[in-house]
Each structure stands twice: as C-alpha cells, then as structure tokens.
Amino acid sequence: MSNTRNTSNSADAEESEEGSQDTRETHKTQKEQEARKPRRPKPMEVLREARAQLAELTGMTAESVSSFEQTEDGWSLLVEVLELERVPDTMSLLASYEVELDEEGQLTGYRRVKRYERGRSDNRR
Template sequence: MTVSHEERPHEERHREERSRQEVHREERPRDPERERPPRRPALDARGAARRAAHHVAQLTGRDPEGVTSLEHREDGWAIGIEVVETHRIPDSTDILAEYRVELDDHGELVTYRRTERYPRGRAENRT
C-alpha cells in the first residue's frame, strides 16, 4: 500500500524538505557577504553620548553641560560635548567650550579635541 504525500506524517515531510534545502545550499557557491548578518554597532546613540560625556569629564575635570552633536560613522561615533570652562556671575556670561570626541563602536576613545570656546550669552550666534 502506498501512502500519498498528504497522508505521510508531518515530521517525515519536514525532514525531506530540510534535506532538499541542504543539498540545494551545498550546490550554491558560498558568498560570505550574504551570509554575514548586518553589522550593528555594539553601542547605540544614547550609550555613545554617555561614553563621550564620561571621557570628556575624565579628561577635563569638568562636568558636561550637554551633547551638541552626534553622528554614527562606519567605524564608530563622532560626538560634540559642551562644558562650562569658566563659571562667572551672572552665569549668562560663563565661558563654554565644545569638545569633539570620536569613539569606536565599543565606546573606546579614539580622538578628543576642543573645537570651540565662547561666552554663553553669545552661543546662539556661533557658526
């Protein structure tokens, strides 16, 4: 007695299908680019900003005021961090600075530099 395709147990049909797929896969040439999952950074934007602020605080001894820019690049992150360099009274005349920090995808510091220094009261006029 022969058993039709529909009457065979589901598991047996599933095994045969997987076997056919494996044979088909072996016949195709391997393309490592297609097999590699899409590259995701180990660090998300929020984590990169926190790490950059931490690095600036450690290097300058000053608490960051905020993040002024954030850019994900192929090899990591570029972040602008603003700090108060000189406190004055009134605080609207504080001297601020922006630091540009580059991190790798794991949050390790690659580069760091102060890119700008300006009085708080004139910060919105910067270019």
C-alpha cells in the same frame, strides 16, 4: 494500502525532521556569528557614554551634545563643556570639544575647538 500510507508518512516525517534540523543548524550558526561580532550600541547609549567618558577624562561637566554624526570608523560628536563657572552664570566659560568614538562607542580622541562665554552668541551670519 494502509502499509503504503504508513511508509509514505514515515518518509515525509523524516524529511520534515531533516529540514527542521537544517533550519535549527542555520539559525544556530547565525546566532554564533552574531555573538562573535561586537554589538553596535544605540545612538543614545553612545551620547551618554561619550559625555561620561569626556567628563571623566577632563574633570569638567559635559553640558550638552550639539552635533552627532556616524562615521565610517564610529562616531563624531561636538560636546559643550562647562570649563569655568562664574557669577552671574552668563559669564561662565564654555567650550566646544570635538569627540571621536570607535564603533563600540569608546572614546578614541578629543580636542577643544572653541571657547566662549555662556551669554555670547555665535558670530555666524
């Protein structure tokens, strides 16, 4: 009887080892797939990188992000930029730039959509 028990335990151990190996291979395959596809950046990383890229391209200070939206192709932002600094500060000229980014957070395009004095409010009702 003890011999039967050892044979049974050996078979169970082999099955368990095969199952563990299958699990390890599946896990390894998942990790390889994840490593191959680009990591999607976090929203705060996208915001920081977009401001930095726009400032580098335009040579102007990106003051704030007033709109942020995830799109099918990446992200769309509205960034407020200081275009012309004046004294007093309320007379400085700002502009709103629409900025497009791909899925990885790289700037793919931008355009100025509005220019205004810092002290002025929107004409919206």
